[in-house]
Amino acid sequence: QKEVEQNSGPLSVPEGAIASLNCTYSDRGSQSFFWYRQYSGKSPELIMFIYSNGDKEDGRFTAQLNKASQYVSLLIRDSQPSDSATYLCAVNGNSGNTPLVFGKGTRLSVIA
Amino acid sequence: DAGVTQSPTHLIKTRGQQVTLRCSPKSGHDTVSWYQQALGQGPQFIFQYYEEEERQRGNFPDRFSGHQFPNYSSELNVNALLLGDSALYLCASSLGPGTGGDTQYFGPGTRLTVL
Numbered sequence: 700q701k702e703v704e705q706n707s708g709p710l711s712v713p714e715g716a717i718a719s720l721n722c723t724y725s726d727r728g729s730q731s732f733f734w735y736r737q738y739s740g741k742s743p744e745l746i747m748f749i750y751s752n753g754d755k756e757d758g759r760f761t762a763q764l765n766k767a768s769q770y771v772s773l774l775i776r777d778s779q780p781s782d783s784a785t786y787l788c789a790v791n792g793n794s795g796n797t798p799l800v801f802g803k804g805t806r807l808s809v810i811a
Numbered sequence: 812d813a814g815v816t817q818s819p820t821h822l823i824k825t826r827g828q829q830v831t832l833r834c835s836p837k838s839g840h841d842t843v844s845w846y847q848q849a850l851g852q853g854p855q856f857i858f859q860y861y862e863e864e865e866r867q868r869g870n871f872p873d874r875f876s877g878h879q880f881p882n883y884s885s886e887l888n889v890n891a892l893l894l895g896d897s898a899l900y901l902c903a904s905s906l907g908p909g910t911g912g913d914t915q916y917f918g919p920g921t922r923l924t925v926l
Contacts (some may be wrong), residue, residue: 703853731913742901742920743854787853791913798844798867799903799915801853 701726703790705802714811718775722788722802731791732764732771738784778809813838815904815918823924824892832887832921836904843885844915845877846901854901860885861907897925
């Protein structure tokens with residue numbers, strides 16, 4: 700059973716701070732890793748994807764992957780109240796276009 | 812560039828009824844995956860369609876079935892609805908296998924309520 704684990708939160712950070720969201724996965728053969736943002740009542744919106752060990756930066760967002768530890772994280776710099784949402788970690792299997800396995804999501808609250 | 816579209820937005824049904832949900836993939840995409848998201852949970856994979864065939868299936872009963880049309884759009888059918896089928900149903904589109912494009916983009920979802 701492939702599993703993706705996330706702390707459900709809520710994670711509360713002050714405006715302007717760095718928010719750190721973490722995710723672990725069970726399938727060592729996983730190849731692709733995604734972070735989605737989901738506002739209440741809306742569908743998931745892709746923020747970032749990462750395939751290789753290390754860091755990948757896009758604007759205020761940085762994804763970090765450590766395959767040896769089976770760990771992926773998302774850092775949000777200069778957090779804004781508009782970043783308040785549930786962040787879903789998703790992992791793809793060990794061949795192309797396999798189904799995404801999602802964590803339950805971490806709820807982030809950015810306090811103004 | 813048209814994104815993923817789904818219809819209807821909301822649907823209310825009673826137990827035992829049947830429902831059909833529709834999805835059109837993002838322009839240029841040929842693969843459609845369906846997910847069920849219960850309240851407070853992450854999306855759960857139902858099945859995936861590519862080249863008009865069901866390619867992969869998650870742990871869902873046969874009451875859940877689907878179809879993909881030549882224009883890549885897709886339908887999800889659920890028969891004999893149960894209260895537990897109440898959820899947000901998400902369609903995601905992507906490029907086909909072997910293209911290296913496994914990133915999935917989600918539509919707005921269909922909120923199904925079973926009474």
